[in-house]
Amino acid sequence: MKVEKLLSIVVTCLFLGGTSLASELVHTPINPSFVGGNVFNGSYLLNSAAMQNDHKEKTTQQTPLEQFKESLQRNLLYAVTSKLTQEMYGEGGFAPGHYSYAGMNVDVIGGTDGVTITIVDTANGGTTTVTVPNF
Secondary structure, eight states, X not given: OHHHHHHHHHHHHHHHSSOOOOOOOOOOOOSTTSTTOOGGGHHHHHHHHHHHOOOOOOOOOOOHHHHHHHHHHHHHHHHHHHHHHHHHTSTTOOOOEEEEEXXXXXXXXXXXXXXXXXXXXXXXXXXXXXXXXXX
16 A cells, blocks of 8 residues: 555656646737738628628718709808908908908908808808817
8 A cells, every 4th residue: 555655656757747748829910900810801891890890881862952052152152252362361461351242241350270161141140150269
């Protein structure tokens, strides 16, 4: 019994007390955006992310009449903005003052912190204030 106990202790020590071998762990990035990433993983990762995307873009179909109305409004506001800018920054440079165009009253005030533009819609009384800082 004593010999068996001694033998089992010796065998256990031999198995547990031996040298262990290991190599260092090396991390290789998967994403091609990181330095060292595999460039061939790009399309796979993009397709995988697209398949997991649950968000849907809100699409509203506009009638041709609504598209025309929106385009007309955009063009009129561009024309008003262009004329206002031309008058403010014309030949003599910046000219603060009061301007009225297309049912809107525009007050332009120059200050030390920048140019303050106050736009008042005469149809509904809505007010918008824009401050353009000096650089």
